[in-house]
Each structure stands twice: as structure tokens, then as C-alpha cells.
Amino acid sequence: MPEIAVDGVGKVYHSAGRQVTALGRVDLTIADGEFVSLVGPSGCGKSTLLNIIAGFLEPSAGGIRVDGRPVAGQIPPQLGYIFQKDTVLPWYSVRRNIGLGLRFRGWPRRKIDDRVDELLKLGKLEGFGEAFPHQLSGGMRRRVALLMSLACDPRILLLDEPFGALDTHTKTVLHQELIRIWRSLGQTIVMVTHDLDEAITLSDRVVVLSGPPSRVLLDERIGIAHPRDVFSLRESDAFAQAYARIWHVLGQQFASVEATG
Ligand SMILES: Nc1ncnc2c1ncn2[C@@H]1O[C@H](COP(=O)(O)OP(=O)(O)OP(=O)(O)O)[C@@H](O)[C@H]1O
Numbered sequence: 001m002p003e004i005a006v007d008g009v010g011k012v013y014h015s016a017g018r019q020v021t022a023l024g025r026v027d028l029t030i031a032d033g034e035f036v037s038l039v040g041p042s043g044c045g046k047s048t049l050l051n052i053i054a055g056f057l058e059p060s061a062g063g064i065r066v067d068g069r070p071v072a073g074q075i076p077p078q079l080g081y082i083f084q085k086d087t088v089l090p091w092y093s094v095r096r097n098i099g100l101g102l103r104f105r106g107w108p109r110r111k112i113d114d115r116v117d118e119l120l121k122l123g124k125l126e127g128f129g130e131a132f133p134h135q136l137s138g139g140m141r142r143r144v145a146l147l148m149s150l151a152c153d154p155r156i157l158l159l160d161e162p163f164g165a166l167d168t169h170t171k172t173v174l175h176q177e178l179i180r181i182w183r184s185l186g187q188t189i190v191m192v193t194h195d196l197d198e199a200i201t202l203s204d205r206v207v208v209l210s211g212p213p214s215r216v217l218l219d220e221r222i223g224i225a226h227p228r229d230v231f232s233l234r235e236s237d238a239f240a241q242a243y244a245r246i247w248h249v250l251g252q253q254f255a256s257v258e259a260t261g
Contacts, residue, residue, distance in 0.1 A: 003068075036204065039194070043211075044257075045213075078156060087148070099113075099115070101148065175230045176230045201230050223238065
């Protein structure tokens, strides 16, 4: 699995005659097969950093290396990405949506069908292949988005608030699913989230970014062993202690961003 190195990455946006320094200088190494979450105040540059890692955006300073090779504005091979917004296409069936990336890659029909069957099973959506997105619950649609991103067997998975708008029950079920899939496939995962519970539940490490221009304030290893049961995990002392340590830093950032407006 790939290792991702973020070397002194900075980003300044220029728009409408204004300059916004989104990222100050961020250094971070994500080991292969590791699950790292990025948290921080709204507008601190979390999505910007994820888009730079994905090769969708050029950094203004520094760079990204995947397995030691600079990505320099190119999308790293074997990348899966889940966007904040629902990217499931409403006019295609679940089956068609999940197989979309494989069609673009020119896979033959038969092979796509077999792969999609495998994925429907993995996402516990057997029997929903012919359904259309409007016939699914919000949680099922997010599950389809996850399966779409897994179709090409990515080695790197970048998740931008993948479960943002869902209720706690649905989110918790999906957390258990994601842990199960990640533990069986072993991708390197970077996730942006606003939900500290979610970050601790899923991750090996939680990285707190400061308000803009952002930098890494805390890199906390979550020493909770796998297999994790997401339902009982949140009652454990280890969870409470990790939460308190991270919140101590994150809460101060929220307060200082509020104070400076
Ligand atoms: N295309 C752009 N042009 C100009 N400024 C931008 C652009 N994209 C983002 N920004 C600015 O860069 C800063 C960081 O934005 P970004 O979306 O990366 O933050 P974020 O931490 O992901 O925010 P949130 O948590 O609210 O989703 C913000 O001030 C935002 O207004």
C-alpha cells in the first residue's frame, strides 16, 4: 500500500483581487495502510489539503509524494475519492453507478457485472442493483458512493466528510462497515471530518489543523485495538481519554477562530 508524504505544503488562493492563505505549512506522513483523519475549524483548509493530495489542486509551496514519487499536479494512480456532495447519478441504477468508473476504463460488460456483484455484496446492497438512487435512503446512497470509489480497487482512499449529513444511527452503522472494508482491503485512508467522534472511532491517527493559515497542531495516535466495535467503543475509557486530549486543542482553536472573527 502507498505511503503519502505531505512536505511543507502551503496554499494561497487568489480570487477577486483577494489573497487567502488557506494552508500555512503542513508536514505530515501517512504510512501505508494507515487511516488518518483531519479535523480543524471550518475554513482551515482541510478540503484544500485533501484536494492537493488527490492532485486536483497545485500547492503554492511544498509538494506531495506517494511512495517517494512526487505527484506534482497529477492524480496518483489507484486513487478513490468520496466528495462531500452526493455524486451518485440519479438517472442511473445503483449497478450502473457503481460500474461507471470501470466503463470509463474500458472494462468488458461481463467483467463489470461480476465486479459490481462483488461490490454489492461487500456493501450489503445485494438486491438493490436495479434500484435508482431516489429509491434509497441517505445512508444507502452514501454506501453506493463508497462502492463507486472502491470499484477500481484503489490503494488510496480520500474521504471528504463522507457521512456528513447523516443521522447518528446511520452513521454508526456505516462506520462499522467502513472499518470492516478497510480492515479487509487495507487501503491508505485520509478523511476530512467535522465529527470528532467519527474521527476517533475510525482512525489510527487524528490530526488537528489550526485556524488559517493552517498548520498541524496535534497529531494524536488512537491506540484502540482492532477489531473495534463502534457501538461499545464510545463508552470506553480509551475513547473518552482520546476525545478529551484532542478536544483540549480543537476546542481552543474553535474559540480563537470565533474570537478573531
Ligand atoms: N477556489 C477557491 N478560491 C478562493 N478561496 C478558496 C477556494 N477554495 C477554498 N478557499 C478558501 O480557502 C480556505 C480554506 O477552505 P477549505 O474549503 O479548504 O476549508 P475547510 O477546512 O475544508 O472548510 P470546511 O470545514 O468549512 O469545509 C477558506 O477560507 C476558503 O474560503
